[in-house]
Amino acid sequence: MKDNENKRYKHASIFGPMRHFKYIFKKPVTHPFKIIFTRKNASYLNDNAIIKNKKRLDSAPRTAPDNLRGFHTNDWEVCIGCGTCADICPTDAIRMVERADLKDEAGKLQQRPVIDYGRCCFCALCVDTCTTESLKMSKEYIYASTDPDQFLLMPEKTWQGEKVEQGYVKTEESDLLDLKRIPMEHIEPDERKKSFIEVVRGYSKEYARQEAARCVECGICTSSCPVQMHIPDYIKAIWEDDIEGGLRQIYETNPLPGVCGRVCTHNCETACAIAVRGEAIAIRWLKRYIIDSAPDDMYDKIFAEPVTEVIDAKIAIAGSGPSSLSAAYYLRALGYTVDVFEEKDRPGGVASYGAPQYRIPDYAVEKDINFIKKIGVNIKTNTRVGTDITLDELQKKYDAVFLGTGFFKARMLNIPGADHKDVIGAMDFLPLARDLARGHLKLDEMNVLPSAVVVGGGDVAFDVARNLTRIQIMKYGKANVLLTSLESRDILPASLDEFVEGGEEAVKMELGFGPQEIMIKNGKVKGLKVWKCLSVFDEAGRFNPKFDETQEQVFEADQVYLSIGQAPDYDYIPESMKDKVIIERGKIKANEVGQVAGQEWLFVGGDIFRGPDIITGVADGHRAAQGIDEFLYKKSKKKEQSEYYKELREAIHFNTPVLAMKPKRK
Amino acid sequence: MREMKLFLGPQHPGMHGNASVHMYVDGDIIKRSFLLPGMLHRGFEKGMERHSWMNNISLIPRVCVVEPDINELAFAMGAEKLLGLEVPERAHWIRMIIMELARLSIHLMAYGGIGGPTGNYTLMYHAHADRNEILDIFEQITGMRVYHQYIVIGGVRKDLPKGIEKDIHKFLDSLEARYDEYRDLGIDNPSIIKRIKDTIMLPKEVVWELGVTGIGMRSAVNKPYDIRKVMPYCRYDQVEFEVPYSDYSDARSRIDCKLKEILQSISIIRQCLIKIPEGPVRVPISRGQSMRWVVPKGYVYSAVESSRGEFGYFMVSDGGTNPYRVGVRGASYPQGLLGVEKYMPGTRIDDAPMWIDTMGVCSPEIDR
Numbered sequence A: 001m002k003d004n005e006n007k008r009y010k011h012a013s014i015f016g017p018m019r020h021f022k023y024i025f026k027k028p029v030t031h032p033f034k035i036i037f038t039r040k041n042a043s044y045l046n047d048n049a050i051i052k053n054k055k056r057l058d059s060a061p062r063t064a065p066d067n068l069r070g071f072h073t074n075d076w077e078v079c080i081g082c083g084t085c086a087d088i089c090p091t092d093a094i095r096m097v098e099r100a101d102l103k104d105e106a107g108k109l110q111q112r113p114v115i116d117y118g119r120c121c122f123c124a125l126c127v128d129t130c131t132t133e134s135l136k137m138s139k140e141y142i143y144a145s146t147d148p149d150q151f152l153l154m155p156e157k158t159w160q161g162e163k164v165e166q167g168y169v170k171t172e173e174s175d176l177l178d179l180k181r182i183p184m185e186h187i188e189p190d191e192r193k194k195s196f197i198e199v200v201r202g203y204s205k206e207y208a209r210q211e212a213a214r215c216v217e218c219g220i221c222t223s224s225c226p227v228q229m230h231i232p233d234y235i236k237a238i239w240e241d242d243i244e245g246g247l248r249q250i251y252e253t254n255p256l257p258g259v260c261g262r263v264c265t266h267n268c269e270t271a272c273a274i275a276v277r278g279e280a281i282a283i284r285w286l287k288r289y290i291i292d293s294a295p296d297d298m299y300d301k302i303f304a305e306p307v308t309e310v311i312d313a314k315i316a317i318a319g320s321g322p323s324s325l326s327a328a329y330y331l332r333a334l335g336y337t338v339d340v341f342e343e344k345d346r347p348g349g350v351a352s353y354g355a356p357q358y359r360i361p362d363y364a365v366e367k368d369i370n371f372i373k374k375i376g377v378n379i380k381t382n383t384r385v386g387t388d389i390t391l392d393e394l395q396k397k398y399d400a401v402f403l404g405t406g407f408f409k410a411r412m413l414n415i416p417g418a419d420h421k422d423v424i425g426a427m428d429f430l431p432l433a434r435d436l437a438r439g440h441l442k443l444d445e446m447n448v449l450p451s452a453v454v455v456g457g458g459d460v461a462f463d464v465a466r467n468l469t470r471i472q473i474m475k476y477g478k479a480n481v482l483l484t485s486l487e488s489r490d491i492l493p494a495s496l497d498e499f500v501e502g503g504e505e506a507v508k509m510e511l512g513f514g515p516q517e518i519m520i521k522n523g524k525v526k527g528l529k530v531w532k533c534l535s536v537f538d539e540a541g542r543f544n545p546k547f548d549e550t551q552e553q554v555f556e557a558d559q560v561y562l563s564i565g566q567a568p569d570y571d572y573i574p575e576s577m578k579d580k581v582i583i584e585r586g587k588i589k590a591n592e593v594g595q596v597a598g599q600e601w602l603f604v605g606g607d608i609f610r611g612p613d614i615i616t617g618v619a620d621g622h623r624a625a626q627g628i629d630e631f632l633y634k635k636s637k638k639k640e641q642s643e644y645y646k647e648l649r650e651a652i653h654f655n656t657p658v659l660a661m662k663p664k665r666k
Numbered sequence B: 001m002r003e004m005k006l007f008l009g010p011q012h013p014g015m016h017g018n019a020s021v022h023m024y025v026d027g028d029i030i031k032r033s034f035l036l037p038g039m040l041h042r043g044f045e046k047g048m049e050r051h052s053w054m055n056n057i058s059l060i061p062r063v064c065v066v067e068p069d070i071n072e073l074a075f076a077m078g079a080e081k082l083l084g085l086e087v088p089e090r091a092h093w094i095r096m097i098i099m100e101l102a103r104l105s106i107h108l109m110a111y112g113g114i115g116g117p118t119g120n121y122t123l124m125y126h127a128h129a130d131r132n133e134i135l136d137i138f139e140q141i142t143g144m145r146v147y148h149q150y151i152v153i154g155g156v157r158k159d160l161p162k163g164i165e166k167d168i169h170k171f172l173d174s175l176e177a178r179y180d181e182y183r184d185l186g187i188d189n190p191s192i193i194k195r196i197k198d199t200i201m202l203p204k205e206v207v208w209e210l211g212v213t214g215i216g217m218r219s220a221v222n223k224p225y226d227i228r229k230v231m232p233y234c235r236y237d238q239v240e241f242e243v244p245y246s247d248y249s250d251a252r253s254r255i256d257c258k259l260k261e262i263l264q265s266i267s268i269i270r271q272c273l274i275k276i277p278e279g280p281v282r283v284p285i286s287r288g289q290s291m292r293w294v295v296p297k298g299y300v301y302s303a304v305e306s307s308r309g310e311f312g313y314f315m316v317s318d319g320g321t322n323p324y325r326v327g328v329r330g331a332s333y334p335q336g337l338l339g340v341e342k343y344m345p346g347t348r349i350d351d352a353p354m355w356i357d358t359m360g361v362c363s364p365e366i367d368r
């Protein structure tokens, strides 16, 4: 190869060029115009009279290959309007367009992508990143119009109104999302059963950042959160390793992030865009990560200026649960004087006395509350409204009163034997278990016997069962706890975490049984007689369980714990007011922000108003704070008018939690 | 005679893309000449800084229109080096198939290209018709004919479609069968030999002076210098092929090397199709969704052998989601820009299109 071959061509024949003549008789290799069209394209061009010579349209259509990156199609039923396609588009060709005609559902936004084909380069990154796989490409690749506006197209399931063949689609290989959650480390069941140590260890910085990197910033979760936390923003802050920014974002909408970062019901995760095809972003654990990583002095930066009284009005708050603390926080931030009254010796309500220590340890509750105290909220513990100070007195001394006294009474069963002392209500037991865990009670002060049946299928029932497991092991070296509920596995109200972790901790489960009688012999509880439950709800969807009496069973146990619901205690409402406050099914009636009709100084929130969970309580508190502010701000004589306070006030009102919870995404 | 200014291109059958040569001629001898790459492909390097590592796939192929894949590979390999990322075995082989198909397609185009300035349109049509078959294959594999956007950091976007081997073999067989015909039509055709032999020289000294690589260099310095051999990437060290070279760099000898490379590429693709293992074709570059993928801090140079020579990306990452800076070494920059100015003068007007074609000048990679 190395020789100079040029030398060999010195004497090429002058007739050489003649050899070209044979090509005259060869079949042409050029493609005639008509075969570059698919028939659909050809008729399309025909309709638009773009091609004048109609003979050309008599085409032998060329079929594009399966993989072709042609014009997009988008199945609107599947698309959730997350806008990730628009975010990734390297040519900025996609705009999300509001469509009010779409159903307003949780987990979906009322918008759909519009593609500007004047910009699109058909890279298919939008297809590869689509959270739902609704966006695909077709085999159509010819389109023409004399009107530039006609190149803005909203992809639908069809192309130009017709069903077309599918081209490029996302595959597992080409997927640009990360559908797998970074695993959360849990203390091993055998280890954690022996103490009240926190089960979930929390993310390390590396893991939190990796988990945060999965989020596509669509904000679909936000609209499903009762307080509309700025979820994508704080997740982005984690990814950018900006704990301070994340902390500030969180405190705009949630003053109890340490609590919510552990025990929230996380509606957001159900709605998360990534959950359509994969595992939702661990939003709750990420929030917890920020709080766990924020040093105390970082909290000082949440408010740009120190929080002080700038409005001369005073507010009393009864109870110190989530809704009360939330109301207190916002009212204080607005510049009011806020006094919180708590009957127990610790603030926190359900976070300190209901939820178990292994889920939410005291230090985490304290971290949240310390900040609320730090900005100047006065919390008076061991002060029970109704006895230590009456509601009337509060009304006289304060300009407004907020009630957030919660559901702290256990609901009992009306069956034979239920009045026995070893038949114990969840809300009577859980505060004691919590006190034991924090060392305020001794083990032998706890009336816990070697075996127990827990009745109930909610998270609280699991709290009871798992607390009992621990106490029994501490006391007797082994545990024997059986949980039974009316609901069968498929409709069990408890969260999956509880079900799985409870199972790991060897809580036995017999689901789908209705308690009929507490078996008592010689004054001692022997067990619980149950019937098989056939259905829990009737056709109209009302609670109306049906049993099969022939399938009777006795679950043997020394104690029976009932976790079938909680009830309020309204003893503190004086007789004089009883007829002015309307109570319906245990809840106080009030307007949207929790203001009681006819008693404009009185606001309510949390379980006694809306329920059912902590985060809804936090939302109630926020709304009530706004309601109270509306009520008092105008009346107050002294009020600060600095720019900073105006902005702060605006922000607190701007972040109003939207009430209407939307139906879940199918 | 008075010196006259003459434009060659951009509208000229012998011109490539949107480049043009501004010539000052005296009679039919070029006295001075300048390349104007067209300014249509400006700002790519800057644009890359504004796109995430993954999204750059929409931009980088455009740095060379006819052979876009070299960009994708050089970019991907550079980022992979910074990441310390191990690409799945199958992806390496797929990448090689793509690279060699691309080489075939551009060699065919360039070879057919000599048909324009020489009036030999038969050659041009037939070469383009064969290139078209390659584009059909690309379309099946990647979903696109020209800008494939297929080789990505971590592997390739999708596996080869089922049955594509058959189509590739069929094409390679037919191309191989027509090889002699191609030679006959072009390089062995006396009327063309007259135009390309002993003219448009690219002597050794010029190669060293300008930094010419690829066929231009190989055909002048008598050495098989080829990135695939001297800095093997993908699995080029596991296939057998020869690098054609010669010691007399006139236009004909360059075209001759080009044609011989076609045979080598055919052989490489055939070997790849035998040796390619099963398995995954892409690994994500890190956890998270692609818009949050980051590449560690550092800088890297990665190069591939393009049809025109060493084609490289110098990339700097500041640890972020986008490249901090990318510099592209376009293979035809030395001869295309500097060579036209310095060594085209002295040749004849009708040599200019042949000059551009046989040197392998690609305007976007000069513009960037």
Ligand code: SF4
Pocket (backbone or CB within 6 Å): A085, A088, A089, A090, A091, A092, A093, A094, A115, A119, A120, A121, A122, A123, A124, A125, A126, A127
């Ligand atoms: S194909 Fe690429 S350029 Fe076109 S809309 Fe999708 S992401 Fe944007």
Ligand code: SF4
Pocket (backbone or CB within 6 Å): A074, A078, A079, A080, A081, A082, A083, A084, A085, A086, A112, A113, A129, A130, A131, A132, A133, A134, A135
């Ligand atoms: S990424 Fe998919 S689901 Fe989200 S808006 Fe775009 S098309 Fe719809």
Ligand code: SF4
Pocket (backbone or CB within 6 Å): A214, A215, A216, A217, A218, A219, A220, A221, A222, A231, A232, A235, A271, A272, A273, A274, A281, A283
């Ligand atoms: S957490 Fe999920 S729903 Fe929320 S912004 Fe991120 S991806 Fe979207």
